[in-house]
Amino acid sequence: MEEICTECHFDESATPPREVPAALASLKIEISDSIRSIPGEELRRRPAPTVWSPVEYLGHLRESMAFHRWLIERAVSEDNPHIPAVDPDKSVAQAEYVNADPDELLTQFDRRIRRLCEALTSLDEAAAVRTLTLDHRRVAVALVAGSAWHECHHHLRDIRRIGRLE
Numbered sequence: 325m326e327e328i329c330t331e332c333h334f335d336e337s338a339t340p341p342r343e344v345p346a347a348l349a350s351l352k353i354e355i356s357d358s359i360r361s362i363p364g365e366e367l368r369r370r371p372a373p374t375v376w377s378p379v380e381y382l383g384h385l386r387e388s389m390a391f392h393r394w395l396i397e398r399a400v401s402e403d404n405p406h407i408p409a410v411d412p413d414k415s416v417a418q419a420e421y422v423n424a425d426p427d428e429l430l431t432q433f434d435r436r437i438r439r440l441c442e443a444l445t446s447l448d449e450a451a452a453v454r455t456l457t458l459d460h461r462r463v464a465v466a467l468v469a470g471s472a473w474h475e476c477h478h479h480l481r482d483i484r485r486i487g488r489l490e
Contacts (some may be wrong), residue, residue, distance in 0.1 A: 327467070332478045339470030341452050345441035348389075351476040352437045355385065355483065356430050362487035368422050371486050376416060378483045382429045383421025384412055385479055389436035392472040393443050399456040399465050400447070409459035444469055 327337040359367070359382055367379045376384065391410065398405045421429070452466040483489075 329474060329478060332474075332481060334474045334477055336467055336470035336474050339466070339473055341444055341447055341466050341469035344469045344473050345444050347473050348437050348441055348476060351473075351480060352434060355382070355476060355480050356434070358480065358483050358487060358489055359426055359430060361489060362483075366487055367426055369486070370422075374413075375486070376482070377422055378487045379424060379426050379429065380416050380421045381479045381483050381486075382426065382433060383419055383424055384416050385476060386429055386433040386436055387415060387419070388412075388475045389433065389440050389472060392468055392475075393436070393440040395456060395458070395468045396440075396443055396447070396465050399454045399468070400451050402456075404455050404457055404462070406457045407459070440472060 328335045359378060362378050368377050370377045370380075395407065398407065447465065447469075452464065452469075454465050455462050456465075456468070457463075
């Protein structure tokens with residue numbers, strides 16, 4: 325996790341966890357609307373071999389929201405759990421999101437956003453400062469929450485750009 329994105333300039337360190345559920349709910353609608361407005365053939369088109377298609381970004385976001393919730397739950401229930409890094413490119417390829425049904429992915433994405441928001445709204449101030457070690461870097465739950473917001477914010481831009489909605 326980076327705190328300030330060099331591409332979109334989102335600052336995860338300035339994100340209070342209590343603001344994340346409302347932001348995610350809004351972004352979920354924007355992402356869903358964007359995916360639904362991209363024609364089928366464009367949904368699966370990669371603009372370059374190393375750049376995901378819009379449906380692959382959606383699959384990644386589906387996974388990412390569950391992963392962020394899991395990280396928060398681990399940090400709240402354990403003392404500084406150590407979590408190895410995840411390779412998102414490998415995960416997206418293994419899941420074959422390029423061939424997935426976009427409506428099913430949207431339904432799963434919606435459910436995972438709701439579950440993450442429920443976890444975030446249940447956090448108190450003590451939980452927000454709990455930590456975990458992610459790939460040898462100690463991070464607070466508040467930063468994990470901000471990272472989920474950033475993922476949706478950043479990849480919405482990617483989906484719109486590749487789907488030619490911008």
